[in-house]
Amino acid sequence: MGFHERAGFACAKGSQPGTGAVSLLMVNMRKVLRRSGATVRMQAGITLTEILRYATSQNLTVPFGAMPQYGDLTLGGTLATGAHGLGGRSNANMADIVRAIIFVDGTGNITRVSRNSNVGRGLVGGLGMLGVITEVTLQLKPGSGKTRSWSPGLRSDANFAQELLQLWEKYSHILVYWRPDLNQYKATVVEEVPLSSPLHPPPVNASLPPTGGLFHPQSESIVSTAGQLIAALHSDKDSTGLFCRAFGSFLFNSESFGWVYGYKQGAGGAITPFTADNGTGFTNDMQTSECDIPGSPPGSGSCFYNPAVWERIWAKEKAAGSSRLTPSISFEEIEFALEATSLPSFIADFKLMAANMKTDVPGFRTRDHISPQTGSAAERVMWVELGVFRPNVPLNAQQQSLKPRQQKRGAAVQQYFEQLLVCKYKARPHWGKGWSRVFTSTACPIKDLYPASNWATQLSLQQQYDPAKLFETQLLSSVLMGGGL
Numbered sequence: 001m002g003f004h005e006r007a008g009f010a011c012a013k014g015s016q017p018g019t020g021a022v023s024l025l026m027v028n029m030r031k032v033l034r035r036s037g038a039t040v041r042m043q044a045g046i047t048l049t050e051i052l053r054y055a056t057s058q059n060l061t062v063p064f065g066a067m068p069q070y071g072d073l074t075l076g077g078t079l080a081t082g083a084h085g086l087g088g089r090s091n092a093n094m095a096d097i098v099r100a101i102i103f104v105d106g107t108g109n110i111t112r113v114s115r116n117s118n119v120g121r122g123l124v125g126g127l128g129m130l131g132v133i134t135e136v137t138l139q140l141k142p143g144s145g146k147t148r149s150w151s152p153g154l155r156s157d158a159n160f161a162q163e164l165l166q167l168w169e170k171y172s173h174i175l176v177y178w179r180p181d182l183n184q185y186k187a188t189v190v191e192e193v194p195l196s197s198p199l200h201p202p203p204v205n206a207s208l209p210p211t212g213g214l215f216h217p218q219s220e221s222i223v224s225t226a227g228q229l230i231a232a233l234h235s236d237k238d239s240t241g242l243f244c245r246a247f248g249s250f251l252f253n254s255e256s257f258g259w260v261y262g263y264k265q266g267a268g269g270a271i272t273p274f275t276a277d278n279g280t281g282f283t284n285d286m287q288t289s290e291c292d293i294p295g296s297p298p299g300s301g302s303c304f305y306n307p308a309v310w311e312r313i314w315a316k317e318k319a320a321g322s323s324r325l326t327p328s329i330s331f332e333e334i335e336f337a338l339e340a341t342s343l344p345s346f347i348a349d350f351k352l353m354a355a356n357m358k359t360d361v362p363g364f365r366t367r368d369h370i371s372p373q374t375g376s377a378a379e380r381v382m383w384v385e386l387g388v389f390r391p392n393v394p395l396n397a398q399q400q401s402l403k404p405r406q407q408k409r410g411a412a413v414q415q416y417f418e419q420l421l422v423c424k425y426k427a428r429p430h431w432g433k434g435w436s437r438v439f440t441s442t443a444c445p446i447k448d449l450y451p452a453s454n455w456a457t458q459l460s461l462q463q464q465y466d467p468a469k470l471f472e473t474q475l476l477s478s479v480l481m482g483g484g485l
Contacts, residue, residue, distance in 0.1 A: 006388055007126050007436045008475045009081070024132060026076055033135065039099065041137045044076030048094075048288050051075065051138070056284045061145040062138075064283050065173045065193055066091040071288035076133040081432035082125035082384050085188060085287075086173040095124040095380070097139050105131035106466030125383040127476055129429055129458065130465045136187050145283035147196050149190040158350075162343035178349050192283060198282045224313050229432040334418065334434045336427035337384045346425055353416070381458045382450065384428045395449040419444065442483035455480070 022381050026045030032054055034041040040060070042051070052430035065085045068078060075094065077083070079101070084093040091097060098115040101123055105111060113119040123130055155163070157178060164187075167174055171189045178185040245314075310328040317325050338346055415437065421427040423444040439446050447455065459480075462469065478484055 003027055007431075007434050007439055008472055009431060011473055011475065022033065030074075035485070038140045038142045039137060040140060041100075041135060041244045043135055044079075044133045046075050048078070052284045052287055055140055056144075056282075057241050059143060061143065061283050062287055063091040063097055063141055064145070064147050066094050067098050067287045069288055075136055077209065079124050079133060079136065079469060080126065080128050082380075082382075082430065083432055086175065088093060094138075094454065098124070098136055099139050100137040101133055103131040103133045105230040106468055106470040108467075109460070110134075111465075118457070119461060122382070122458055123156055123339035125431065126458065127382070127473070128471050129470060129476065130461055131384075146193050146195055146199075146280060147190060147278035147283040147286045148193045148197065148200075148278075149188050149286075149395055150278045151188045154184050154186050156181050160185055161347045162345065165340075165343065175355075190286075197280050199282075200278075220309055220313055223309055224326050227328060228311075277476060281342075334438075335430035336418075336421045336425075337430070338421065338427040342425050346421075347422060349424075353420070381454050381461075382431075383428055405475070422446070422449070436475060440478050440483050445482040446479050447482050 026043075029045035030047065030050060032042045032046070035058065038060055039052075040058075042054075046069050052067075052463070053072070054060075054063060066441040066466070067085045067086075068083045073083060075453060078094045079098065082093065082095070083092065095115065096119075100112060100114050101120055102110065102112045103123060113123070115124065119130070123133065157180065164176065167176075167187055167189070171191065173190040174192065175188040176185060177188075227314065272325075309327075314325045320458075418435075418438050422429065422438065426449055428449045429446065430436045462472070466472070472480075
Protein backbone atom coordinates (compact mmCIF):
# COMPACT_ATOMS: atom_id res chain seq x y z
CA MET A 1 0.00 0.00 0.00
CA GLY A 2 3.13 2.11 0.12
CA PHE A 3 2.64 5.87 0.18
CA HIS A 4 -0.78 5.79 1.83
CA GLU A 5 -0.50 2.90 4.26
CA ARG A 6 0.73 3.42 7.84
CA ALA A 7 -1.85 1.57 9.91
CA GLY A 8 -0.61 -1.92 9.02
CA PHE A 9 -3.40 -3.52 6.99
CA ALA A 10 -0.71 -4.86 4.66
CA CYS A 11 1.07 -6.65 7.51
CA ALA A 12 0.33 -10.37 7.75
CA LYS A 13 -0.08 -12.38 10.93
CA GLY A 14 3.39 -13.91 10.58
CA SER A 15 4.61 -12.00 13.61
CA GLN A 16 2.41 -14.15 15.83
CA PRO A 17 3.99 -17.28 17.39
CA GLY A 18 3.52 -20.43 15.35
CA THR A 19 2.55 -18.69 12.13
CA GLY A 20 4.36 -17.84 8.92
CA ALA A 21 3.81 -15.18 6.31
CA VAL A 22 4.61 -14.56 2.66
CA SER A 23 4.71 -11.06 1.20
CA LEU A 24 3.45 -10.80 -2.37
CA LEU A 25 5.05 -8.04 -4.43
CA MET A 26 3.13 -7.19 -7.59
CA VAL A 27 5.69 -4.80 -9.07
CA ASN A 28 6.57 -7.16 -11.93
CA MET A 29 2.93 -7.71 -12.91
CA ARG A 30 2.45 -4.44 -14.80
CA LYS A 31 1.65 -5.39 -18.37
CA VAL A 32 -1.23 -4.26 -20.55
CA LEU A 33 -2.75 -7.55 -21.69
CA ARG A 34 -5.51 -6.68 -24.12
CA ARG A 35 -7.33 -3.73 -25.62
CA SER A 36 -10.72 -3.66 -27.32
CA GLY A 37 -11.70 -0.12 -28.26
CA ALA A 38 -11.55 1.92 -25.05
CA THR A 39 -11.71 -1.18 -22.82
CA VAL A 40 -8.30 -2.25 -21.55
CA ARG A 41 -7.27 -5.29 -19.48
CA MET A 42 -4.05 -4.94 -17.48
CA GLN A 43 -2.16 -6.55 -14.63
CA ALA A 44 -2.75 -5.27 -11.12
CA GLY A 45 0.85 -4.21 -10.48
CA ILE A 46 0.79 -1.48 -13.10
CA THR A 47 1.11 2.02 -11.65
CA LEU A 48 -1.30 4.88 -12.24
CA THR A 49 1.38 6.84 -14.09
CA GLU A 50 1.95 3.88 -16.42
CA ILE A 51 -1.78 3.67 -17.10
CA LEU A 52 -1.84 7.34 -18.08
CA ARG A 53 1.17 6.95 -20.35
CA TYR A 54 -0.39 3.95 -22.06
CA ALA A 55 -3.73 5.74 -22.50
CA THR A 56 -2.01 8.75 -24.07
CA SER A 57 -0.02 6.53 -26.46
CA GLN A 58 -3.26 4.86 -27.62
CA ASN A 59 -5.26 8.10 -27.98
CA LEU A 60 -7.38 7.21 -24.95
CA THR A 61 -8.30 9.27 -21.89
CA VAL A 62 -8.65 8.16 -18.27
CA PRO A 63 -11.91 9.73 -17.02
CA PHE A 64 -11.00 12.70 -14.87
CA GLY A 65 -11.32 12.39 -11.10
CA ALA A 66 -10.76 8.65 -10.90
CA MET A 67 -7.08 8.72 -9.99
CA PRO A 68 -5.42 9.65 -6.69
CA GLN A 69 -3.03 12.58 -6.91
CA TYR A 70 0.04 10.41 -6.36
CA GLY A 71 0.87 8.41 -9.47
CA ASP A 72 3.25 5.75 -8.15
CA LEU A 73 0.48 3.65 -6.60
CA THR A 74 -0.48 0.31 -8.14
CA LEU A 75 -3.87 -0.34 -9.69
CA GLY A 76 -4.57 -3.33 -7.46
CA GLY A 77 -3.54 -1.46 -4.33
CA THR A 78 -5.78 1.52 -5.05
CA LEU A 79 -8.74 -0.80 -5.57
CA ALA A 80 -8.12 -2.87 -2.44
CA THR A 81 -7.82 0.18 -0.17
CA GLY A 82 -10.51 2.34 -1.77
CA ALA A 83 -8.06 5.05 -2.84
CA HIS A 84 -9.86 7.97 -4.48
CA GLY A 85 -9.42 10.90 -6.81
CA LEU A 86 -11.04 14.31 -6.60
CA GLY A 87 -14.46 12.98 -5.76
CA GLY A 88 -17.62 14.30 -7.31
CA ARG A 89 -20.91 13.12 -8.67
CA SER A 90 -19.24 11.25 -11.53
CA ASN A 91 -15.92 9.39 -11.38
CA ALA A 92 -14.38 9.63 -7.93
CA ASN A 93 -12.05 6.63 -7.79
CA MET A 94 -10.51 3.91 -9.93
CA ALA A 95 -13.28 1.49 -8.98
CA ASP A 96 -15.75 3.69 -10.85
CA ILE A 97 -14.08 2.87 -14.18
CA VAL A 98 -13.54 -0.87 -13.50
CA ARG A 99 -15.52 -3.36 -15.55
CA ALA A 100 -14.09 -6.67 -14.34
CA ILE A 101 -11.58 -8.12 -11.86
CA ILE A 102 -9.61 -11.38 -11.88
CA PHE A 103 -8.34 -12.61 -8.51
CA VAL A 104 -6.77 -15.66 -6.89
CA ASP A 105 -8.67 -16.68 -3.77
CA GLY A 106 -7.54 -18.47 -0.62
CA THR A 107 -8.25 -21.90 -2.11
CA GLY A 108 -6.04 -21.28 -5.14
CA ASN A 109 -8.88 -20.80 -7.59
CA ILE A 110 -8.79 -18.05 -10.22
CA THR A 111 -12.06 -16.17 -10.56
CA ARG A 112 -13.29 -13.42 -12.87
CA VAL A 113 -16.09 -11.18 -11.59
CA SER A 114 -17.75 -7.95 -12.69
CA ARG A 115 -17.33 -4.85 -10.57
CA ASN A 116 -21.02 -4.69 -9.68
CA SER A 117 -21.36 -8.35 -8.67
CA ASN A 118 -21.57 -9.27 -4.99
CA VAL A 119 -17.99 -10.54 -5.10
CA GLY A 120 -16.80 -7.44 -6.98
CA ARG A 121 -18.33 -5.21 -4.31
CA GLY A 122 -16.48 -7.22 -1.68
CA LEU A 123 -13.13 -7.03 -3.48
CA VAL A 124 -13.10 -3.28 -4.08
CA GLY A 125 -12.19 -1.61 -0.80
CA GLY A 126 -12.02 -5.05 0.82
CA LEU A 127 -8.35 -4.89 1.90
CA GLY A 128 -7.51 -8.13 0.11
CA MET A 129 -9.81 -10.06 2.41
CA LEU A 130 -11.03 -12.38 -0.38
CA GLY A 131 -7.80 -12.90 -2.31
CA VAL A 132 -5.16 -11.30 -4.51
CA ILE A 133 -6.28 -9.07 -7.39
CA THR A 134 -4.16 -10.01 -10.41
CA GLU A 135 -5.89 -8.43 -13.43
CA VAL A 136 -8.30 -5.53 -13.92
CA THR A 137 -10.33 -4.40 -16.92
CA LEU A 138 -10.81 -0.62 -17.14
CA GLN A 139 -13.25 1.41 -19.20
CA LEU A 140 -11.45 4.44 -20.63
CA LYS A 141 -12.66 7.14 -23.01
CA PRO A 142 -11.76 7.25 -26.71
CA GLY A 143 -9.73 10.21 -27.96
CA SER A 144 -7.84 12.93 -26.14
CA GLY A 145 -9.56 15.06 -23.54
CA LYS A 146 -8.72 18.43 -22.00
CA THR A 147 -9.25 19.73 -18.50
CA ARG A 148 -8.94 23.14 -16.93
CA SER A 149 -8.82 24.37 -13.37
CA TRP A 150 -9.61 27.79 -11.98
CA SER A 151 -9.81 29.38 -8.58
CA PRO A 152 -11.67 32.42 -7.27
CA GLY A 153 -8.72 32.98 -4.93
CA LEU A 154 -8.56 33.32 -1.17
CA ARG A 155 -11.81 33.79 0.72
CA SER A 156 -12.77 34.35 4.33
CA ASP A 157 -14.04 31.21 6.08
CA ALA A 158 -16.80 33.12 7.90
CA ASN A 159 -19.43 31.29 5.78
CA PHE A 160 -17.23 28.35 4.88
CA ALA A 161 -19.77 25.55 5.33
CA GLN A 162 -22.51 27.25 3.31
CA GLU A 163 -20.17 28.28 0.50
CA LEU A 164 -18.62 24.81 0.35
CA LEU A 165 -22.00 23.12 0.04
CA GLN A 166 -22.94 25.55 -2.72
CA LEU A 167 -19.73 24.77 -4.61
CA TRP A 168 -20.34 21.03 -4.37
CA GLU A 169 -23.90 21.49 -5.58
CA LYS A 170 -22.66 23.18 -8.74
CA TYR A 171 -19.34 21.50 -9.55
CA SER A 172 -18.25 17.88 -9.55
CA HIS A 173 -14.50 18.11 -8.93
CA ILE A 174 -13.23 20.61 -6.38
CA LEU A 175 -10.10 20.89 -4.28
CA VAL A 176 -10.32 22.95 -1.10
CA TYR A 177 -7.45 24.16 1.07
CA TRP A 178 -8.66 25.52 4.42
CA ARG A 179 -6.59 27.14 7.15
CA PRO A 180 -8.84 27.80 10.17
CA ASP A 181 -5.97 29.54 12.00
CA LEU A 182 -5.72 32.03 9.13
CA ASN A 183 -9.52 32.21 8.71
CA GLN A 184 -9.12 31.65 4.99
CA TYR A 185 -9.69 28.99 2.38
CA LYS A 186 -8.99 28.53 -1.30
CA ALA A 187 -11.11 26.42 -3.65
CA THR A 188 -9.91 25.15 -7.02
CA VAL A 189 -12.52 23.91 -9.49
CA VAL A 190 -11.37 21.32 -12.02
CA GLU A 191 -13.54 20.46 -15.01
CA GLU A 192 -13.26 18.90 -18.44
CA VAL A 193 -13.47 21.30 -21.40
CA PRO A 194 -13.83 20.92 -25.20
CA LEU A 195 -10.80 19.59 -27.06
CA SER A 196 -10.70 22.85 -29.04
CA SER A 197 -9.76 24.77 -25.86
CA PRO A 198 -6.20 26.16 -26.14
CA LEU A 199 -3.49 24.82 -23.86
CA HIS A 200 -2.42 27.30 -21.20
CA PRO A 201 0.45 27.53 -20.77
CA PRO A 202 1.83 25.75 -23.87
CA PRO A 203 4.15 22.82 -23.03
CA VAL A 204 7.90 23.23 -23.48
CA ASN A 205 7.82 20.63 -26.24
CA ALA A 206 5.73 17.68 -27.32
CA SER A 207 8.23 15.14 -25.99
CA LEU A 208 8.03 16.55 -22.46
CA PRO A 209 4.43 16.06 -21.31
CA PRO A 210 3.40 17.61 -18.00
CA THR A 211 2.18 15.60 -15.06
CA GLY A 212 -0.39 17.32 -12.92
CA GLY A 213 -1.16 17.35 -9.25
CA LEU A 214 -2.04 19.95 -6.69
CA PHE A 215 0.52 20.88 -4.06
CA HIS A 216 3.52 20.23 -6.26
CA PRO A 217 6.60 22.24 -5.20
CA GLN A 218 8.14 24.16 -8.05
CA SER A 219 11.78 23.75 -7.05
CA GLU A 220 14.14 22.23 -4.50
CA SER A 221 14.69 25.63 -2.91
CA ILE A 222 10.97 25.74 -2.11
CA VAL A 223 11.20 22.24 -0.61
CA SER A 224 14.11 23.41 1.56
CA THR A 225 12.22 26.53 2.67
CA ALA A 226 9.21 24.41 3.62
CA GLY A 227 11.47 22.13 5.64
CA GLN A 228 12.94 25.09 7.51
CA LEU A 229 9.51 26.51 8.27
CA ILE A 230 8.16 23.21 9.53
CA ALA A 231 11.27 22.70 11.68
CA ALA A 232 10.62 26.11 13.23
CA LEU A 233 6.99 25.15 13.82
CA HIS A 234 8.14 22.18 15.87
CA SER A 235 10.31 24.35 18.09
CA ASP A 236 9.42 25.92 21.44
CA LYS A 237 10.16 29.43 20.23
CA ASP A 238 7.70 32.24 20.94
CA SER A 239 7.68 32.93 17.20
CA THR A 240 5.97 29.61 16.39
CA GLY A 241 2.70 31.35 15.50
CA LEU A 242 4.53 33.72 13.17
CA PHE A 243 6.24 30.84 11.40
CA CYS A 244 2.92 29.07 11.03
CA ARG A 245 1.28 32.05 9.41
CA ALA A 246 4.25 32.34 7.08
CA PHE A 247 3.96 28.65 6.17
CA GLY A 248 0.23 28.97 5.57
CA SER A 249 0.71 31.94 3.26
CA PHE A 250 3.55 30.07 1.57
CA LEU A 251 1.25 27.18 0.67
CA PHE A 252 -1.52 29.49 -0.50
CA ASN A 253 0.90 30.92 -3.08
CA SER A 254 0.25 29.02 -6.32
CA GLU A 255 3.60 30.13 -7.71
CA SER A 256 5.25 27.96 -5.05
CA PHE A 257 2.70 25.17 -4.89
CA GLY A 258 -0.04 24.63 -7.41
CA TRP A 259 -1.41 22.62 -10.26
CA VAL A 260 1.28 21.65 -12.73
CA TYR A 261 0.32 22.63 -16.28
CA GLY A 262 3.63 22.34 -18.04
CA TYR A 263 7.34 22.80 -17.75
CA LYS A 264 9.54 25.78 -18.44
CA GLN A 265 13.25 26.19 -18.85
CA GLY A 266 14.87 28.07 -16.02
CA ALA A 267 18.40 29.18 -15.24
CA GLY A 268 21.07 27.13 -16.98
CA GLY A 269 18.45 25.35 -19.07
CA ALA A 270 17.00 23.49 -16.06
CA ILE A 271 13.44 22.33 -16.62
CA THR A 272 11.04 23.20 -13.81
CA PRO A 273 7.25 22.81 -13.39
CA PHE A 274 4.95 25.71 -14.19
CA THR A 275 2.42 25.91 -11.36
CA ALA A 276 -0.68 28.06 -11.21
CA ASP A 277 -4.31 28.07 -10.10
CA ASN A 278 -5.71 28.68 -13.57
CA GLY A 279 -4.83 26.81 -16.72
CA THR A 280 -5.79 24.18 -19.28
CA GLY A 281 -4.03 20.93 -20.14
CA PHE A 282 -4.66 17.45 -21.49
CA THR A 283 -6.77 15.40 -19.09
CA ASN A 284 -4.25 12.55 -18.88
CA ASP A 285 -1.49 15.02 -18.05
CA MET A 286 -3.46 16.62 -15.18
CA GLN A 287 -4.69 13.51 -13.41
CA THR A 288 -1.85 12.73 -11.07
CA SER A 289 1.77 13.48 -10.27
CA GLU A 290 4.94 11.77 -9.18
CA CYS A 291 8.34 12.95 -8.13
CA ASP A 292 10.28 12.84 -11.37
CA ILE A 293 10.05 15.31 -14.22
CA PRO A 294 9.04 13.47 -17.42
CA GLY A 295 12.02 12.56 -19.56
CA SER A 296 14.48 13.23 -16.73
CA PRO A 297 16.58 10.71 -14.74
CA PRO A 298 15.00 9.03 -11.68
CA GLY A 299 15.28 11.20 -8.59
CA SER A 300 15.28 14.43 -10.59
CA GLY A 301 11.96 15.73 -9.29
CA SER A 302 11.31 18.06 -6.38
CA CYS A 303 8.74 16.14 -4.32
CA PHE A 304 8.90 16.34 -0.53
CA TYR A 305 8.92 12.55 -0.24
CA ASN A 306 11.73 11.98 -2.76
CA PRO A 307 14.88 10.99 -0.79
CA ALA A 308 17.12 12.09 -3.68
CA VAL A 309 15.82 15.66 -3.30
CA TRP A 310 16.89 15.82 0.34
CA GLU A 311 20.28 14.30 -0.44
CA ARG A 312 20.90 17.12 -2.92
CA ILE A 313 19.65 19.75 -0.46
CA TRP A 314 21.90 18.40 2.30
CA ALA A 315 24.88 18.23 -0.06
CA LYS A 316 24.44 21.93 -0.88
CA GLU A 317 24.09 22.81 2.82
CA LYS A 318 27.23 20.87 3.70
CA ALA A 319 29.14 22.51 0.86
CA ALA A 320 28.05 25.89 2.24
CA GLY A 321 29.49 24.96 5.63
CA SER A 322 26.15 24.56 7.44
CA SER A 323 26.42 22.67 10.71
CA ARG A 324 22.69 21.93 10.91
CA LEU A 325 20.90 20.26 8.04
CA THR A 326 17.27 21.07 7.22
CA PRO A 327 15.04 18.23 8.50
CA SER A 328 13.36 16.36 5.68
CA ILE A 329 9.58 16.36 5.68
CA SER A 330 6.75 14.35 4.26
CA PHE A 331 2.99 14.78 4.05
CA GLU A 332 1.14 11.92 5.67
CA GLU A 333 -2.61 12.06 5.54
CA ILE A 334 -5.39 10.86 7.74
CA GLU A 335 -8.83 10.90 6.23
CA PHE A 336 -12.41 10.36 7.32
CA ALA A 337 -15.74 10.10 5.53
CA LEU A 338 -18.19 12.55 7.09
CA GLU A 339 -21.93 12.75 6.45
CA ALA A 340 -22.88 15.90 4.53
CA THR A 341 -25.44 16.91 7.13
CA SER A 342 -22.67 17.01 9.77
CA LEU A 343 -20.37 19.30 7.81
CA PRO A 344 -21.47 22.66 9.31
CA SER A 345 -21.26 21.32 12.86
CA PHE A 346 -17.88 19.74 12.21
CA ILE A 347 -16.46 22.99 10.81
CA ALA A 348 -17.73 24.90 13.85
CA ASP A 349 -16.18 22.31 16.18
CA PHE A 350 -12.86 22.43 14.38
CA LYS A 351 -12.74 26.23 14.54
CA LEU A 352 -13.51 26.08 18.25
CA MET A 353 -10.84 23.44 18.83
CA ALA A 354 -8.25 25.49 16.95
CA ALA A 355 -9.13 28.67 18.83
CA ASN A 356 -8.99 27.02 22.28
CA MET A 357 -5.91 24.86 21.83
CA LYS A 358 -3.51 26.87 19.72
CA THR A 359 -2.14 28.73 22.77
CA ASP A 360 -2.04 25.67 25.06
CA VAL A 361 -0.24 23.28 22.72
CA PRO A 362 2.94 24.64 21.11
CA GLY A 363 2.74 24.17 17.39
CA PHE A 364 -0.98 23.46 17.33
CA ARG A 365 -1.24 25.83 14.40
CA THR A 366 0.78 23.27 12.50
CA ARG A 367 -2.37 21.18 12.29
CA ASP A 368 -2.11 22.53 8.80
CA HIS A 369 -5.27 22.23 6.80
CA ILE A 370 -8.24 20.15 5.81
CA SER A 371 -9.27 19.67 2.21
CA PRO A 372 -12.89 18.50 2.09
CA GLN A 373 -13.91 16.54 -1.00
CA THR A 374 -17.10 14.83 -2.08
CA GLY A 375 -17.59 11.09 -1.91
CA SER A 376 -19.17 8.75 -4.43
CA ALA A 377 -22.41 6.87 -3.86
CA ALA A 378 -21.40 3.23 -4.32
CA GLU A 379 -22.93 0.17 -2.70
CA ARG A 380 -19.61 -1.55 -2.00
CA VAL A 381 -19.45 -3.66 1.13
CA MET A 382 -16.51 -2.04 2.93
CA TRP A 383 -16.43 1.19 0.92
CA VAL A 384 -15.63 4.21 3.06
CA GLU A 385 -17.50 6.79 0.99
CA LEU A 386 -21.14 5.83 0.61
CA GLY A 387 -22.52 9.06 -0.82
CA VAL A 388 -20.89 11.21 1.84
CA PHE A 389 -18.55 14.16 2.13
CA ARG A 390 -15.08 13.16 3.20
CA PRO A 391 -12.80 15.67 4.88
CA ASN A 392 -9.28 14.93 3.72
CA VAL A 393 -6.90 15.92 6.51
CA PRO A 394 -3.20 16.04 5.59
CA LEU A 395 -0.98 16.15 8.68
CA ASN A 396 2.76 16.70 8.24
CA ALA A 397 5.10 14.17 9.85
CA GLN A 398 8.55 15.62 10.39
CA GLN A 399 11.53 13.35 9.76
CA GLN A 400 14.83 14.54 11.18
CA SER A 401 17.93 13.95 9.10
CA LEU A 402 19.19 10.37 9.50
CA LYS A 403 16.69 9.68 12.29
CA PRO A 404 13.54 7.52 12.28
CA ARG A 405 10.37 9.25 11.18
CA GLN A 406 8.32 10.58 14.04
CA GLN A 407 4.82 11.95 14.37
CA LYS A 408 4.50 15.68 14.33
CA ARG A 409 4.50 17.80 17.45
CA GLY A 410 1.24 17.87 19.36
CA ALA A 411 0.25 14.27 18.56
CA ALA A 412 -2.28 14.41 21.40
CA VAL A 413 -4.22 16.98 19.39
CA GLN A 414 -4.19 14.63 16.42
CA GLN A 415 -5.75 11.94 18.58
CA TYR A 416 -8.39 14.35 19.85
CA PHE A 417 -9.23 15.25 16.28
CA GLU A 418 -9.54 11.56 15.35
CA GLN A 419 -11.78 10.88 18.34
CA LEU A 420 -13.95 13.88 17.50
CA LEU A 421 -14.61 12.54 14.01
CA VAL A 422 -15.03 8.87 14.85
CA CYS A 423 -16.82 9.04 18.20
CA LYS A 424 -18.99 12.14 17.78
CA TYR A 425 -19.58 12.23 14.02
CA LYS A 426 -19.32 8.50 13.28
CA ALA A 427 -16.99 9.34 10.41
CA ARG A 428 -15.34 6.35 8.74
CA PRO A 429 -11.52 6.41 8.49
CA HIS A 430 -9.92 5.72 5.13
CA TRP A 431 -8.47 2.19 5.17
CA GLY A 432 -5.21 3.38 3.64
CA LYS A 433 -4.73 6.67 5.51
CA GLY A 434 -4.56 6.55 9.27
CA TRP A 435 -2.71 5.36 12.34
CA SER A 436 -3.39 1.91 13.78
CA ARG A 437 -4.77 3.43 17.01
CA VAL A 438 -7.87 4.53 15.08
CA PHE A 439 -8.64 0.98 13.96
CA THR A 440 -7.81 -0.74 17.25
CA SER A 441 -9.87 1.58 19.46
CA THR A 442 -12.41 -0.22 21.64
CA ALA A 443 -14.04 3.03 22.78
CA CYS A 444 -15.37 3.80 19.31
CA PRO A 445 -15.07 0.59 17.26
CA ILE A 446 -14.70 1.08 13.51
CA LYS A 447 -16.82 -2.02 12.95
CA ASP A 448 -19.84 -0.17 14.34
CA LEU A 449 -19.57 2.50 11.64
CA TYR A 450 -20.73 0.07 8.94
CA PRO A 451 -24.11 -1.67 8.71
CA ALA A 452 -24.12 -5.11 10.34
CA SER A 453 -25.53 -6.50 7.08
CA ASN A 454 -22.40 -5.35 5.24
CA TRP A 455 -20.13 -7.26 7.60
CA ALA A 456 -22.35 -10.32 7.30
CA THR A 457 -22.04 -10.15 3.52
CA GLN A 458 -18.26 -9.72 3.63
CA LEU A 459 -17.77 -12.56 6.12
CA SER A 460 -19.97 -14.81 4.01
CA LEU A 461 -17.80 -14.03 0.97
CA GLN A 462 -14.69 -14.70 3.03
CA GLN A 463 -16.03 -18.09 4.08
CA GLN A 464 -16.59 -18.91 0.40
CA TYR A 465 -13.31 -17.62 -1.06
CA ASP A 466 -10.85 -17.73 1.87
CA PRO A 467 -12.23 -20.13 4.50
CA ALA A 468 -8.79 -20.55 6.11
CA LYS A 469 -8.49 -16.75 6.45
CA LEU A 470 -5.10 -16.72 4.76
CA PHE A 471 -5.57 -13.11 3.68
CA GLU A 472 -7.04 -11.73 6.90
CA THR A 473 -4.32 -9.59 8.46
CA GLN A 474 -3.85 -8.91 12.15
CA LEU A 475 -5.21 -5.36 12.00
CA LEU A 476 -8.23 -6.45 10.01
CA SER A 477 -8.92 -9.11 12.63
CA SER A 478 -8.85 -6.35 15.24
CA VAL A 479 -11.45 -4.36 13.32
CA LEU A 480 -13.67 -7.42 12.97
CA MET A 481 -13.45 -8.05 16.73
CA GLY A 482 -14.43 -4.48 17.57
CA GLY A 483 -10.92 -3.18 18.32
CA GLY A 484 -7.98 -4.24 20.44
CA LEU A 485 -5.01 -6.34 19.37
